[in-house]
Amino acid sequence: MASGFSLKDQLFNREKTRYLAGLFAASHAGFDPDRFEAEVMAELPALELKQRISLIAEVLSRHLPQDPEGMAAAILNALPPPLDPSLSDDDFGDFIFAPLGELVELRALETAPDLSLDVLAEITKRFSMEWAIRPYLVHWTDKTLARMEVWAEDENYHLRRLVSEGTRPRLPWGQAVPLALSQPLPLLDRLSGDPTRYVTRSVANHLNDISKKDPELVLTRLRQWQAEGVQSQSELDWITTHALRGLVKQGHSGAMEMLGYDPAAPVTAHLQLGPGPVRIGGALEFDCMLQGPSDAPVLVDYRLHFQRPGGKLSAKVFKLKQTRLKGGTARLSKRHPLKAGASTFTLVPGLHRLDLLVNGIERGSLTFDLLAQAE
Structure with a gap:
């Protein structure tokens, strides 16, 4: 990501606000686009992303x-016209329509739920209403x-x-909903055979969410879909792999077996670090020889145990x-960058550990001293 990049400024700015104002001015008599733009821009620059959504909804x-x-x-x-129905993936829509969902929730939730759901159904064809639907x-x-x-x-995916x-x-970003993990599964059953990757990716992500609390529920459903054969084998394989990615990282034996990997396979591993010191700002290099x-x-997979402030x-x-x-x-060989000054994770000098995981089972481990960044 380039230095100085601002997602909130890219998604919500004067140009986007003016675009939204123009749509309402062209379709609703009495809507003053200049006044709307002025009221939004008087507060918008000081706000964070979600606050900008709320502000635009309130001014609207x-x-x-x-x-x-x-x-x-x-x-x-x-x-505007719906998103291109001929596409099949990665067409999330324009974030400037996110405030419309919040506006519907703000003004019509308690008094007109059926009407609100009708409106959300139309908006989602221009921008996903996945957050706005949750209060309903x-x-x-x-x-x-x-x-x-x-x-x-x-028919609209x-x-x-x-x-x-x-x-x-x-x-x-979504608020919690009062649904049992199994409650939406009949809906996912219908969507498991969907021809559109945008839909099946969501189904897989949904199952991955469930797997964090109830792995067996997910494995059972995937077995059911396999037996029913409502999806092509290649797409069901993709759904399965994507849905089980969290369990795979945990080394869950049932997930490994479903993907065709035997946790009990007699595999040995020889793990070796690359030459030279390992420093912040450099990279961890290692290779391994597997036999079986x-x-x-x-x-x-490999697992890194990072030092945190306080010694943990x-x-x-x-x-x-x-x-x-x-x-x-x-x-196999790997060069793992050890970036200095990352905004999401700060590296700390000290003793670290590297584990090698084969089919979810630790097959090799070694420690290394991570040195401070060179001057």
Whole structure:
């Protein structure tokens, strides 16, 4: 990411605010785009990303009809054409429409839930309403789930994706919803055979969320989908791998076996560090020699135990290689950068540990001293 890059400024700025104002001015008599823009921009630069969403929703609410029906009509009339239905992935939409979902929640949640769900269904064809739908799952659980049963069969894949993404147990940025982990599974059953990767990725992410609390529930569902054969084998394999990625990092034996890796395979590993000192700002270099049954499939990860302030260790698992032991051996190498001054994780000098994981089982380990960055 380039120095000085600001996501909030890229997503919510004067140009985007003016664009939104133009849509409403063209479709709703009496909407003053200049006044709307001025009111938003008077406060927007000082706010963080989510605060900017709330601000735009609040200012819009002052410029639109006060009754739910009038507000709904104003929003629907202002919407641009839906996102391209011929695409199949990575078409999330324009964040400037996120405030519309918050506006619907702000103004019509308690008094007009059915109308609100109608409006959210249209907005999500322009920008995902995965966050905005969650208050409806809280306040109108049965009504919203019933609507989702219809949406799961809709021809628009953005609406189908909303069913899975909106009910995720651990949706990033999303408020908690009062659903048992198993409650949305009948909806996921319908979506498991979806022809669109944007939808199946959400289904896999949903299962990955569930796996953090109930791994067996996820494994059982994946076995069921395998038996039913409603999805192509290649896509179901992709869903399975993506859904089990959290369990794989944990070395969960059931997940490993489902992916075709035997945790009990008699594999040995010789692990060796590269030459020279290991420093912050440099890289950790290592290689390993694996030996075991000829042509055995292996999933190889490595786990680094980082020093933290106060002397505690913090472990993190990284991917290395999925391969086979051709002729009973495989040699793997890795160069792991040790970036100085990272905003998300600060490296601390001291004794660190490197573990090699083969099919979820630790097969080798060594320690190394991480030195301070060279002057």
